[in-house]
Amino acid sequence: MSRNTLLWILGIAGTLLATAVAVAWMTVGGDRGILLPGKTTDAHHQIELACETCHAAGAFANAKKAEKALNKACRGCHEAELKAAKDSHPPGKFRNPRMAAYWEKLDARLCTACHVEHRPETTRTSAVTTPTDFCVACHSEEEQDVRVNRPSHASLAFDTCASSGCHNYHDNQALYADFLVRHADQPWLAPVPMHRFSAQAQTRTFRTEAAPGRGDAVAPESALRDPAILDAWAGSGHAAAGENCAACHAPAAAKRAGLAEIEAQWVEAPDMAVCEDCHRWQTKTFARGRHGMRQHPRVSKPRNPRRRLAALGLGGWLPEAAVARFTDPAPPRRMTVGEARLPMHAETAHLSLHCGSCHRPHAVDTEAAAVEACASCHNDPHTQAYFGSPHHALWEAEVAGEAEPGTGVSCATCHLEKVERRGNIAVNHNQNDLLRPNSKMIRPVCLDCHGLGFSLDALADPGLIARNFKGKPEIQVESMAWAIRRTVEKPEEEGAGSRVQSPWRNSP
Amino acid sequence: MNRNLFRQTGITCCVVVALAGTGSAAGEGVPYRQVADMLYTVVSADREVYTHMVVQRLVEDQQVISASEHFEDDAALPLPAQMFRFGAEKVEEQTEDFSYALLSLWPINKQNGPATELEREGLERVAENPEENFYGEEELAGQRYFAAVYPDIAVAEACASCHNNHKDSPRTDIEVGDVLGGVVIRLPML
Numbered sequence A: 001m002s003r004n005t006l007l008w009i010l011g012i013a014g015t016l017l018a019t020a021v022a023v024a025w026m027t028v029g030g031d032r033g034i035l036l037p038g039k040t041t042d043a044h045h046q047i048e049l050a051c052e053t054c055h056a057a058g059a060f061a062n063a064k065k066a067e068k069a070l071n072k073a074c075r076g077c078h079e080a081e082l083k084a085a086k087d088s089h090p091p092g093k094f095r096n097p098r099m100a101a102y103w104e105k106l107d108a109r110l111c112t113a114c115h116v117e118h119r120p121e122t123t124r125t126s127a128v129t130t131p132t133d134f135c136v137a138c139h140s141e142e143e144q145d146v147r148v149n150r151p152s153h154a155s156l157a158f159d160t161c162a163s164s165g166c167h168n169y170h171d172n173q174a175l176y177a178d179f180l181v182r183h184a185d186q187p188w189l190a191p192v193p194m195h196r197f198s199a200q201a202q203t204r205t206f207r208t209e210a211a212p213g214r215g216d217a218v219a220p221e222s223a224l225r226d227p228a229i230l231d232a233w234a235g236s237g238h239a240a241a242g243e244n245c246a247a248c249h250a251p252a253a254a255k256r257a258g259l260a261e262i263e264a265q266w267v268e269a270p271d272m273a274v275c276e277d278c279h280r281w282q283t284k285t286f287a288r289g290r291h292g293m294r295q296h297p298r299v300s301k302p303r304n305p306r307r308r309l310a311a312l313g314l315g316g317w318l319p320e321a322a323v324a325r326f327t328d329p330a331p332p333r334r335m336t337v338g339e340a341r342l343p344m345h346a347e348t349a350h351l352s353l354h355c356g357s358c359h360r361p362h363a364v365d366t367e368a369a370a371v372e373a374c375a376s377c378h379n380d381p382h383t384q385a386y387f388g389s390p391h392h393a394l395w396e397a398e399v400a401g402e403a404e405p406g407t408g409v410s411c412a413t414c415h416l417e418k419v420e421r422r423g424n425i426a427v428n429h430n431q432n433d434l435l436r437p438n439s440k441m442i443r444p445v446c447l448d449c450h451g452l453g454f455s456l457d458a459l460a461d462p463g464l465i466a467r468n469f470k471g472k473p474e475i476q477v478e479s480m481a482w483a484i485r486r487t488v489e490k491p492e493e494e495g496a497g498s499r500v501q502s503p504w505r506n507s508p
Numbered sequence B: 001m002n003r004n005l006f007r008q009t010g011i012t013c014c015v016v017v018a019l020a021g022t023g024s025a026a027g028e029g030v031p032y033r034q035v036a037d038m039l040y041t042v043v044s045a046d047r048e049v050y051t052h053m054v055v056q057r058l059v060e061d062q063q064v065i066s067a068s069e070h071f072e073d074d075a076a077l078p079l080p081a082q083m084f085r086f087g088a089e090k091v092e093e094q095t096e097d098f099s100y101a102l103l104s105l106w107p108i109n110k111q112n113g114p115a116t117e118l119e120r121e122g123l124e125r126v127a128e129n130p131e132e133n134f135y136g137e138e139e140l141a142g143q144r145y146f147a148a149v150y151p152d153i154a155v156a157e158a159c160a161s162c163h164n165n166h167k168d169s170p171r172t173d174i175e176v177g178d179v180l181g182g183v184v185i186r187l188p189m190l
Helices: A003-027 A063-084 A097-103 A177-182 A196-203 A227-234 A259-265 A272-278 A280-288 A305-311 A320-324 A366-370 A372-377 A381-386 A390-399 A411-415 A452-459 A462-466 A479-489 B002-028 B032-061 B080-094 B117-128 B157-165
Strands: A418-421 A424-427 B099-103 B134-140 B143-153 B179-188
Touching (some): A177 A479, A196 A418, A196 A424, A366 A411, A372 A381, A372 A411, A452 A479, B032 B179, B080 B099, B117 B179
Antiparallel strands (some): A418 A424
């Protein structure tokens, strides 16, 4: 056998072997990290090896089925967020066949028209992979030409629509023209600046008749030795609501069981599942956000190689040692600080994210969770600049009891939305809901204290954001002035009709 | 109030989805035109009921709530045209067996102007001859469709006045009885 022939045989055998291993990793199990076609976007990198979460149609599905499954996966996790944002471009709007001509330009029926994973070289903020002038696809021709319909827009380039603080593709709740006009006369700061839901959350009262005191703690002797823990619990909302130690440390024995049963079932460090029993919505939204997404129920679980081999007719045929090689690597069940791509304090890299990471387990102190917990890990200019900022000074005054509840501004005030649910104030733990585009914060947060014009300008000024709002905006967003000119001042010059109230709006 | 609205929307969707079955039956005997006419009967009846029994009654007669384009911010009722569109979008989420849209040659929202040659021709024809519906066929993205266009008339003063006064409306001379636009119903042809 000649040397060349031998090399050919070895080459072909090696290629076949490598292909077989790659196919086995794809279809059976094993570490698929090497198969990743490109760096995944921020946040999604936490689940990048749970491939089936998005590629739910299977390795050999045709392109159409694979695309459908991908888009279904997007909506599976982001649907609630888009609904809350009153999505301006919901896919349903574009399914009507009359939109067929647009499908070729930008197929807005699909999330993947604008958000393609594994494309780091073209990925922009919010995982957008289309060019910045994507609006041109549908708003630039004939009757749809916004430069003709809006004389104020005649000289604008399409790459400025979504980058100027004027428009978003999905969430325009604080940006639409009538809203701008209605809020045009607001001063930069409200006469009584106060975040109303924060104020409501802090002034609520618990039922206190059944509240156990420090001496009423029921727990094994060994757990009662730390007076600091007992003090923290006795002063917490948990105690105020009548919850004793066993509610978390031995939940199955908490009701009516005696100390012996509680001791038997005692868990020293309860899992998040215990929190979830009572705080369902909080844990549900936590799993939708960047801190907890590995726990989202739609994230695929590690594959079972035995079951997959059996499906291929290889069940029981391969030895255990070989099957073990097809085991999926198990990433930590919880995100660790060290895995984050944002700047973090190195000394916290080993910490993982769960309820107790931010909330002290016995004091359940929301004050610490609102600032200290965030700053103990996050180490970027915006976070660093918070300390010493006007917002921070207000927060310190509120915490010290020198100012009214709701007048302070913590990290959580802006980044963890407070909502009213069944008469109570609840915190949405999906920080993504208010994160990007930052104009999402305007209605639920900024407008409680600031005017809309000031808010738009401030959020459009990256320097001011990096300084954590020390100073005044150096950018002026023109949208409000244009909306006023078009609807109130000079409608005839802006191609608009006069603004007269509809007869259906005359009544109360 | 909201519960009733949702109930009505639900009933509308159920009826329309039930009729979607007849859309696919078109190839088995029921003519496309008849299927389109039946769908139009349902969607236009629901809109009329919403307009008269919900909006006009509560806004004009009993004066307990207003109706507004920005109904969420204003804690008001959606306008009848918005209600109609929400129904159409809901249908599009559920089936490709048929679709419908409320369009105009003079739309307040430019997206509701004609998007195909057939839509333009149909809207022009029903504007000139409000007594006659327009029927035709067209091919979109490789699929042949039967399309029907029904004239949409300004039946109440509120319709005319809103379209005349809205800042984004291209017309200011609409009177009660004028054609405002048309309802376009499409059925994919088997």
